[in-house]
Amino acid sequence: MEYRPPRTITLDDVRGAHKMLSGIARVTAMESSRHLSALVGAPVHLKCENLQRTGSFKIRGAYVRIAGLSPEQRAAGVVAASAGNHAQGVALAASLLGVRSTVFMPVGAPLPKVAATLEYGANVRHHGAVVDETLRAAIAYAEETGAVFIHPFDHPDIIAGQGTVGLEILEQCPEVRTIVVGIGGGGLAAGVAVAVKALRPGVRIVGVQAAGAAAYPPSLAAGRPVALDAVATMADGIMVGRPGDIPFAIVRDLVDEVVTVSEDQLSSALLLCLERAKMVVEPAGASPVAALLAAPDAFEGPVVAVLSGGNVDPLLMQRTLRHGMSAAGRYLSLRLRLTDRPGALATLLGVLSVVDANVLDVSHVRTDPRLGLTEAEVELHLETKGPEHCVTVGGALREAGYMVIA
Missing domain, CATH: 3.40.50.1100 (Rossmann fold)
Known part of the structure; x- marks a missing residue:
């Protein structure tokens, strides 16, 4: 059909x-x-x-939808479900039109979005871990109270x-x-x-x-x-x-x-x-x-x-x-092994300095059973200049004798 x-x-x-x-x-x-x-x-x-x-664009549709309600529907209030943008659009639109609004948001919704929705005048209720669960709660609320459900797109x-x-x-x-x-x-x-x-x-x-x-x-x-x-x-x-x-x-x-x-x-x-x-x-x-x-x-x-x-x-x-x-080749994370002796890290950083890689973070692992008695594993987070620079950095490390694991 x-x-x-x-x-x-x-x-x-x-x-x-x-x-x-x-x-x-x-x-x-x-x-x-x-x-x-x-x-x-x-x-x-x-x-x-x-x-x-x-x-976001959501205020456009939300305002048109709520403005089109009858006086009786407006008196009953509106309800919506959203993790953020639709919530804020409905809250502001309802406030501008003098309509009471309730917005259901997932538990764990980003705090800035929750705060903004409250500031726009909505009564915020938290329900569910994902928006689908929140949506069901909002629809049930509409059926129980007579509030008009404001769908985000349909x-x-x-x-x-x-x-x-x-x-x-x-x-x-x-x-x-x-x-x-x-x-x-x-x-x-x-x-x-x-x-x-x-x-x-x-x-x-x-x-x-x-x-x-x-x-x-x-x-x-x-x-x-x-x-x-x-x-x-x-x-x-x-x-x-x-x-x-x-x-x-x-x-x-x-x-x-x-x-x-x-x-x-x-x-x-x-x-x-x-x-x-x-x-x-x-x-x-x-x-x-x-x-x-x-x-x-x-x-x-x-x-x-x-x-x-x-x-x-x-x-x-x-x-x-x-x-x-990272996707643009400007952030490189890698792990490598080196001899656990004084000055080893300084030598490694010297190699990176030559190829102009900026070190953002360094961490050591010395207790992994896979490591030899005199070995240490180092995890590096580097700022690089693009994919070609990442290849240059990896090549310089290997040429210096380091075992790059990932």
């Missing part, structure tokens, strides 16, 4: 949302990237939704609100040929596709998923939403195990291609955004940049990459940047 969504979303819906959001959502900046432009061989622009109110008003990003892209970069946007449940990609394809059907739209949470490729192959058995990615903003019913049909019909990116590519993209574009972007927001890095020749320019959010936990940022530096 052919899959059929509950209803479609039109350009008029997106235009109506755009009027509703006037004075509420920011018209976020469009910044050019010389580095990415040189890599792709065509102009590349960044649509900076990481600079949106609440730090509702026409949500999609129409997110589609206003597409209208802004066409206004800010009318010559655009390709739009690259991250996909989780599909609300943002679907909304952008509705707006852009109605006005500029020749513009190519590419969706990007993290390889560890890529539900769209098998769903598109099956012709219906398919749930993944498990999801795992640093990009929590697009870590969704099943496409939404409504956005799926739009993505199927209007999005030209869905590609996947690895964790290494995500971390490298986040690092590039920080260093080259001076943009703080979360891994999900960096996914379009990761796609450009993975296949720069695959995109016709001008290209617009949507940086969907910048709400990254500082601890995750630290780990991701280290991972990104």
Whole structure:
């Protein structure tokens, strides 16, 4: 049986949302990237939704959805489930509209995101270890109390609100040929596709998923939403195990291609955004940049990459940047064995100094039973200048007679 969504979303819906959001959502900046432009061989622009109110595009859809409620529904309040961006969008939108909001967040959700959601006016409840468990708790709360459940992506008003990003892209970069946007449940990609394809059907739209949470490729192959058995990615903003019913049909019909990116590519993209574009972007927001890095020749320019959010936990940022530096060949960890005698470490550091490797951390192991009586194992963390420099460092150590284990 052919899959059929509950209803479609039109350009008029997106235009109506755009009027509703006037004075509420920011018209976020469009910044050019010389580095990415040189890599792709065509102009590349960044649509900076990481600079949106609440730090992501989510305020757009959340406000349109809640503003469309009846007086009776508003009086009952709203409820949502989220690990971060949707939580903050719903909290602020509800506060602006004078509606009571309750947001369920996973136990262990990043403290900055919890604090921001509280500051925007929501009553935060912690439930479950993962968002799926939190989602069930929020739905149960809605059934018990009569509060209106605000879905993060599977509702026409949500999609129409997110589609206003597409209208802004066409206004800010009318010559655009390709739009690259991250996909989780599909609300943002679907909304952008509705707006852009109605006005500029020749513009190519590419969706990007993290390889560890890529539900769209098998769903598109099956012709219906398919749930993944498990999801795992640093990009929590697009870590969704099943496409939404409504956005799926739009993505199927209007999005030209869905590609996947690895964790290494995500971390490298986040690092590039920080260093080259001076943009703080979360891994999900960096996914379009990761796609450009993975296949720069695959995109016709001008290209617009949507940086969907910048709400990254500082601890995750630290780990991701280290991972990104490692993936870019600028952070090298290795273990080696040397004779356990006075001055041995100084000699080793001298070898590293000659090849200009910056030592970040050193640790010794002397009690491993695999070591000889006069041996010690040293673990080194080095800052390097790229893949070629890593090879040079390893070669210098081997030439000096050291046994490099890893």
